[in-house]
Amino acid sequence: MDDFLKKDIDFFIVEFVDHVEEAVWAVEVLKSSGKPVGATLCISPQGDMHGVPPGECAVRLVRAGADIVGINCHLDPLTCLRTVKLMKAGLEDAGLKAHLMIQPLGFHTPECNLGGYTSLPEYPFAMETRSMTRWDVHRYAREAYDAGIRYIGGCCGFEAYHIRAIAEEMSAERGFLPPAxxxxxxxxxxxxxxxxxxxxxxxxxxxxxxxxxxxxxxxxPSMATAADDYEKQLESNKPK
Structure with a gap:
């Protein structure tokens, strides 16, 4: 952390964490820097790998000091949107506020749930058939904005034209188009x-x-069967 602070970075991001407990520890450490901290989990609407629901995950992160909470990677935009909406609802129920962030996969992976796209038989070298179109990304960006999410991006599988599609969809709100x-x-x-x-x-x-x-x-087939049974894995991961 000290090396980043020497460069006077604007903020820290905790990301790609599938156990909220670990993310809370990271937020607590990074928040001691005095910088804003964002925390994004790679979880599904079913919760983290210990079964902690998305709403409770968001509450824990904000109470630990996170200024931004949300989801990154592992699952497709529509699934990630459902998860962030659950996080938002959890915060509202707890009377807490935070900025919302989303950076999903650039692939269609609706059947993955807990395991994420790494459980698919196509992972990692045959994912192209699942790629989002730029029009899919337009729809995703609009739904994210309408849900109150203001940090709208993409993770694995997103190409430059996908990011441009986000900027184009948000051009009225931002007041300008991207140079591309x-x-x-x-x-x-x-x-x-x-x-x-x-x-x-x-x-x-x-x-x-x-x-x-x-x-x-x-x-x-329109969808594949994930390689692992993550429902059983979730059950086995729950604290006794």
Whole structure:
């Protein structure tokens, strides 16, 4: 910690922790620096690996001194959003306040739950078929903002165009577009110049928002069975 303080960093982040107890210890140590501290867990709506619910996790972190709480990595945006909403509800029930943060995977992993994407048979070298589209990220960013989350980002699997999609979706709230948006038209506007009329017809937001992308892989299942039974693991991890 001292080396970071010598550089006068703006804040500390505790992240990628799946046991809230460990995160609390880290927050307590880092908070002694006098700097703001953010703490993000890689847990599911079911809670941490000891079964502590997301709302209680958030309360423990804020009482330990965390200024920002939320979720990072391990699971897809929609699952992470559900978890942060539960954290927010827990804080409200306890009469506590904190900034909310979210940095999910850039992949669709709805079947993972506690184990996260490392339990998938495709992990780590065949995850591309689960990649988010930029339009998925637009929806994710809007839902996150509407939920009261103001630190909206991405973790493993997010590409540069995904981060740009967040900035573009938030352009009205932020008051400007990111510089990279100069290279293309929003919501496919550049397609208006395409040589094919059926492609030009896709140059609008409604088309891309309602699209259900196909995988192009006839024998692939829509979801996989996680390699490990994390329900049993959760039960075995509970304190006796």
């Amino acid at each position: 948006s100069e290279k293309h038209g929003l919501w496919g506007a550049a397609l208006e110049m395409h040589t094919k009329p059926w492609v030009r017809a896709r140059a609008h937001r409604e088309y891309w928002e309602q699209l259900l992308p196909a995988s192009g892989r006839p024998k692939c």
